[in-house]
Amino acid sequence: MSHIFTALPQVLVDGLTLGAIYAVVALGYTMVYGILELINFAHGEVFMTGAFIGTGLLLSLGMFGIDMPAWITLILILIMTALLTGLLGIGIERLAYRPLRKAPKLIPLISAIGISFILQDLVRFVAEMKTGNYIVTGTTLFEGKFTIPFSSIIGSFQNATIKTNTIILIGITIVIMILLDIFVNRTKWGTAMRAVAQDQETASLMSINVNKVISLTFFIGSAIGGATGFLFAQQYATIDPYIGFILGLKAFTAAVLGGIGNIRGAMFGGLMLGVLEVFAAANLSTLTGGVLGSEYKDVFAFAILILVLIFKPEGLFGKSVKEKV
Amino acid sequence: MIRMDKWIDTFQKNRTSQFIVLGLFILVSSASVYFLERSVTAFLLLLGSLLLLHYTHLTNRTKWIVGLLLLVVIIPLATSGGTSQQDYMEVAVQTGIYVAMALGLNIVVGFAGLLDLGFVAFFAIGAYTYGIFASPQATQLFHSDFFPLAGTWFWPFILIGGFMAAIFGILLGIPVLRVKGDYLAIVTLGFGEIIRIVFNNMDKPVNITNGAQGLSQIQQPEIFGFTFSLASQFYYIVIVILLVIIIGVQRLEHSKLGRSWKAIREDEIAAQSMGIPLVKTKLWAFALGASFSGMMGVVFSAKNMFVDPSSFTLIESITILVMVILGGMGSIPGVILGAAVISVLNLQILTEVTNFLTQNISIPDTLSPTKMQRLIFGVILVLIAVYRPKGLITAKAKQYDPAKLAEQPISDK
Numbered sequence A: 001m002s003h004i005f006t007a008l009p010q011v012l013v014d015g016l017t018l019g020a021i022y023a024v025v026a027l028g029y030t031m032v033y034g035i036l037e038l039i040n041f042a043h044g045e046v047f048m049t050g051a052f053i054g055t056g057l058l059l060s061l062g063m064f065g066i067d068m069p070a071w072i073t074l075i076l077i078l079i080m081t082a083l084l085t086g087l088l089g090i091g092i093e094r095l096a097y098r099p100l101r102k103a104p105k106l107i108p109l110i111s112a113i114g115i116s117f118i119l120q121d122l123v124r125f126v127a128e129m130k131t132g133n134y135i136v137t138g139t140t141l142f143e144g145k146f147t148i149p150f151s152s153i154i155g156s157f158q159n160a161t162i163k164t165n166t167i168i169l170i171g172i173t174i175v176i177m178i179l180l181d182i183f184v185n186r187t188k189w190g191t192a193m194r195a196v197a198q199d200q201e202t203a204s205l206m207s208i209n210v211n212k213v214i215s216l217t218f219f220i221g222s223a224i225g226g227a228t229g230f231l232f233a234q235q236y237a238t239i240d241p242y243i244g245f246i247l248g249l250k251a252f253t254a255a256v257l258g259g260i261g262n263i264r265g266a267m268f269g270g271l272m273l274g275v276l277e278v279f280a281a282a283n284l285s286t287l288t289g290g291v292l293g294s295e296y297k298d299v300f301a302f303a304i305l306i307l308v309l310i311f312k313p314e315g316l317f318g319k320s321v322k323e324k325v
Numbered sequence B: 001m002i003r004m005d006k007w008i009d010t011f012q013k014n015r016t017s018q019f020i021v022l023g024l025f026i027l028v029s030s031a032s033v034y035f036l037e038r039s040v041t042a043f044l045l046l047l048g049s050l051l052l053l054h055y056t057h058l059t060n061r062t063k064w065i066v067g068l069l070l071l072v073v074i075i076p077l078a079t080s081g082g083t084s085q086q087d088y089m090e091v092a093v094q095t096g097i098y099v100a101m102a103l104g105l106n107i108v109v110g111f112a113g114l115l116d117l118g119f120v121a122f123f124a125i126g127a128y129t130y131g132i133f134a135s136p137q138a139t140q141l142f143h144s145d146f147f148p149l150a151g152t153w154f155w156p157f158i159l160i161g162g163f164m165a166a167i168f169g170i171l172l173g174i175p176v177l178r179v180k181g182d183y184l185a186i187v188t189l190g191f192g193e194i195i196r197i198v199f200n201n202m203d204k205p206v207n208i209t210n211g212a213q214g215l216s217q218i219q220q221p222e223i224f225g226f227t228f229s230l231a232s233q234f235y236y237i238v239i240v241i242l243l244v245i246i247i248g249v250q251r252l253e254h255s256k257l258g259r260s261w262k263a264i265r266e267d268e269i270a271a272q273s274m275g276i277p278l279v280k281t282k283l284w285a286f287a288l289g290a291s292f293s294g295m296m297g298v299v300f301s302a303k304n305m306f307v308d309p310s311s312f313t314l315i316e317s318i319t320i321l322v323m324v325i326l327g328g329m330g331s332i333p334g335v336i337l338g339a340a341v342i343s344v345l346n347l348q349i350l351t352e353v354t355n356f357l358t359q360n361i362s363i364p365d366t367l368s369p370t371k372m373q374r375l376i377f378g379v380i381l382v383l384i385a386v387y388r389p390k391g392l393i394t395a396k397a398k399q400y401d402p403a404k405l406a407e408q409p410i411s412d413k
Helices: A002-006 A009-037 A044-065 A070-100 A106-132 A164-186 A188-196 A199-204 A210-236 A243-257 A263-287 A292-311 B001-015 B015-033 B040-055 B061-080 B087-111 B118-131 B136-142 B151-178 B181-201 B232-254 B254-266 B269-275 B278-304 B314-327 B330-360 B371-389 B402-405
Strands: A147-149 A160-163
Touching: A002 A009, A002 A070, A002 A188, A009 A044, A009 A160, A009 A188, A009 A210, A009 A243, A009 A263, A044 A070, A044 A210, A044 A243, A070 A106, A070 A210, A070 B371, A106 A243, A106 B371, A147 A164, A147 A188, A160 B040, A164 A210, A188 A199, A188 A210, A188 B371, A199 A210, A199 B118, A210 A243, A210 B001, A210 B040, A243 A263, A243 A292, A243 B181, A243 B232, A263 A292, A263 B330, A292 B118, A292 B151, A292 B181, B001 B015, B015 B040, B015 B061, B040 B061, B040 B330, B061 B087, B061 B232, B087 B232, B087 B254, B087 B278, B087 B314, B087 B330, B118 B151, B118 B181, B118 B278, B151 B181, B151 B278, B181 B232, B181 B314, B232 B278, B232 B330, B254 B269, B254 B278, B269 B278, B314 B330
Parallel strands: none
Antiparallel strands: A147 A160
16 A cells, blocks of 8 residues: 555656646537537547647658757647647537537537547548558657656655656646636637627627637637647657547546536646546556456546536536526 | 329329339349349348338338338348358348347437437447356356356347346436436446446456457357357347337337327426426336347347457447437437448448459558448538438327317326
8 A cells, every 4th residue: 555655746747747638628628518518529539630730740840851949849830730720620610510509409419429530530541541550659859857856855755757748748738728717817809708608699799709709719629629639649659540539538527527617627627637547547456456457547537427427517616507497 | 294293193192003113123122132143232222122111101001011021031032042141141130230229229319318329338238148148158157067058048138138238227327317418428428438348357356258358159049959050040030029129119109108208308397397207217218228239239149159348339339329310310210221221331331332442443441431431420420410400211290180189088098
């Protein structure tokens, strides 16, 4: 059991890394749900597409022999990826959700599943055409590694290692979250967004262009999701077209955990789910005496989702809404 | 032109002429299946005669008789002509299994309006229920010579498999029913994945499912010393189960329970205030839908003599959902059509087109239509959702004649 305690710093570092990814992807779910009351099932796939676009850009830069300082490359690729996936998000909304805004709730969910299948297969197709294999391993921009001396703080802790990539990932995701928070709470467009989320009709009477706001929401959610996809590819090196689905599901869990529709809640929920999952993966077999191994970490995440939905469906920070007749 | 319209008009009213045309169609298509060597087109035409039958204006009784004749006699006979009989029958058996599952999911999604994205889990439970007890796995597990069960146990296990699946349906239903709409979809999706992961890892600490290697040497069904081993023999098992299911579903649809499901689908709060017990009604939907899937799971494991977790992935759940949606949620003939179209598309057309393409033009392996299954499903889902949300054959509500109703005295019945 003492092993659990001594390994805690590493678990925390890995958990926060994964959690930061969940948090940003969860933002996409929460923003769309807040406005349209729709689970954008395809969001996980937008994240995956971002991972592939980013890696593809990086590989083709290498192919053309363009040599730039790593940080400039990183920022350039992030911006390009964000733009492209943002446009993809707008396209998805136009094609699959807007015509169905008045349809029963089941129908947009079905077209969302359709879109996510289409994206998976198109990405697989392109990746296989270009590289011969749909599992793609990219190059990393930053190779470095650090050791954080946790043992000097508390004697029984082990030291944790952290990659430069991880620091960049956590740094950028924090910047994204802060910027988004400022955008939503302080700017005119952010105010419009919150207004549309509260009441579309009244918002449109206040001369807010509802369709534009919805498009903007999809753009922002997809752009940050796609950019995070690239960071994910940098962190874990290998990507395939099917990473988006499970990750999207977990990010959605995070959004529910924090109270769906609540932006700060989603950030917190993501970080919490990441830490919990890594903790479970590292320690489930010790805790259960070898009965359950780390392969059950996905089960653990789903169990959290189901428990939250049953006992506190409004999430940790959400307000409960009574259904009116 | 006017004469043409007249012709069509008389044809629509004249049952005898419809009967003759249908008979000719069946004759031609079955003869071509019989004489042509492995012609998918002919086989499709023969299956299409069932659809044609649906659209004729024959009486219900004639429809049933012709349909049964087609399924039990004509199709097996017609396919027995060439060397590829087992291939055709394999397709027919798989299609039958999918039709049963789609009808089960239709109860949950179509009638009760509860979107279930983990439906294949119940299929897995049925398959494993029979698989564990009828394979050497049980001998290891219980250290008893009684196991593996003999093939004659297959018959009660059809019911046991359905029952187990129904129990799991209720177990899933109880916690999930507090969750609504799209949340329900996510939770059931999670449940489907959990079941698969659990089956994949239950080889330790006690080896129950043999993990990712799956269970092999599952006993084939046996009755009076006769062993079912070929697809053409399983065909009859599937047809019998399917008939029971179809009749059951049709009776259910207009029963009190069926009407309660539809009421809940349309408006939960209104249904509740009319005295419909929400929890009980929804649980029935989960249990009955799951049981169809469980029964076919038993057949599936007996036919393949092998089960492993890779047959029960999310894409299978989505495939069944596509069938229901394509056919038309809540419409029994629609769902049967949807299931048949998708499984024949998956099993035959895609492979045939791939073979054709690779033989005639050299295309890269990545482009082959069999690999594009997800893309095709995705496109179908989006197109159906946007342009035809009610599916190919729209569900019809039973019409009551107000004049007739007024004549009848109100009774307790």
